[in-house]
Amino acid sequence: MHSYSLIAPAKINLYLEIIGNRPDGYHELAMILQSIGLADQIDVRSISTDSIRVHCNHPQVPTDKSNLAYRAAELMVRQFPEAFAKYGGVEITINKQIPVAAGLAGGSTNAAAVLMGIDLLWKLGLTQSELEELGSTLGSDVPFCVAGGTAIATGRGEQLSPLPSLDSVHIVLAKYRSLEVSTAWAYKTYRQQFGHSYIRDSDNLLARANAVHSGAIVKAILDKDTGEIAQKLHNDLERVVLPAYPQVLQLRGVLANQEGVLGTMMSGSGPTVFALFESQQQAEQVKLQVREAIVDEDLELFVTRTTTHGIQVASSV
Numbered sequence: 510m511h512s513y514s515l516i517a518p519a520k521i522n523l524y525l526e527i528i529g530n531r532p533d534g535y536h537e538l539a540m541i542l543q544s545i546g547l548a549d550q551i552d553v554r555s556i557s558t559d560s561i562r563v564h565c566n567h568p569q570v571p572t573d574k575s576n577l578a579y580r581a582a583e584l585m586v587r588q589f590p591e592a593f594a595k596y597g598g599v600e601i602t603i604n605k606q607i608p609v610a611a612g613l614a615g616g617s618t619n620a621a622a623v624l625m626g627i628d629l630l631w632k633l634g635l636t637q638s639e640l641e642e643l644g645s646t647l648g649s650d651v652p653f654c655v656a657g658g659t660a661i662a663t664g665r666g667e668q669l670s671p672l673p674s675l676d677s678v679h680i681v682l683a684k685y686r687s688l689e690v691s692t693a694w695a696y697k698t699y700r701q702q703f704g705h706s707y708i709r710d711s712d713n714l715l716a717r718a719n720a721v722h723s724g725a726i727v728k729a730i731l732d733k734d735t736g737e738i739a740q741k742l743h744n745d746l747e748r749v750v751l752p753a754y755p756q757v758l759q760l761r762g763v764l765a766n767q768e769g770v771l772g773t774m775m776s777g778s779g780p781t782v783f784a785l786f787e788s789q790q791q792a793e794q795v796k797l798q799v800r801e802a803i804v805d806e807d808l809e810l811f812v813t814r815t816t817t818h819g820i821q822v823a824s825s826v
Contacts, residue, residue, distance in 0.1 A: 657819020
């Protein structure tokens with residue numbers, strides 16, 4: 510029997526612009542995605558039976574077919590039946606550190622790790638782009654979670670253009686443990702409220718999506734100017750989530766008002782809010798200050814930093 514332990518980093522959105530509707534029912538997006546140090550550990554192990562088993566240390570995470578990691582294993586079984594017949598089933602153990610339903614791609618990064626783990630277990634020799642393509646059938650964030658680092662994401666989020674990696678931008682993440690925001694609700698509500706402003710023409714859709722490549726935040730990333738990046742943070746979904754979830758709005762305000770914070774924003778469809786810092790010391794200090802300002806055991810706070818990679822193999826047996 511063989512097994513691999515993989516480190517699966519979370520992601521934040523530094524930029525999220527909703528441009529219009531796509532023929533497949535999704536939104537046309539222009540985003541900048543960033544891997545961060547907060548990560549889950551995924552252990553993928555061969556078992557002698559022809560089954561898929563998922564275990565997780567977090568009670569809120571399902572271990573059946575509704576789990577994206579389970580569906581990633583199912584996808585590999587369908588795509589590579591000969592390897593499945595040769596090597597047998599897989600047991601997946603998820604050690605969850607990334608908050609659940611947080612806008613941090615926790616489920617997507619687990620799925621990406623399973624794809625990579627099974628590729629290694631079954632000696633398939635898939636390239637990164639092949640793993641990304643498989644991942645795109647599972648979810649829009651999965652390709653990025655395979656690749657990691659810093660990237661522009663267009664289409665529904667699966668078309669990636671790597672940027673020079675941002676290393677050691679320090680981050681505080683804040684999320685109410687019991688608060689969840691449905692991604693589907695957030696996008697649907699945005700469409701209902703702001704759909705009138707969508708670009709209709711397909712050529713203009715593409716041009717607008719491509720405009721992010723020459724935008725101010727990309728220039729700031731190329732210059733590695735953390736202060737300027739923080740000033741150019743943007744997330745269209747804040748327009749619907751913040752009014753509907755006053756706790757998230759309050760949390761964002763408290764974070765923004767702390768000394769040393771360069772910029773703050775909600776990640777993805779929320780409800781996690783993040784703040785950027787020049788140093789870990791400042792981030793640790795603000796974490797303490799927010800803990801004093803909001804006395805609530807339900808509030809989770811993390812200090813982390815940007816990372817340059819996606820899924821990584823920690824060990825193999």
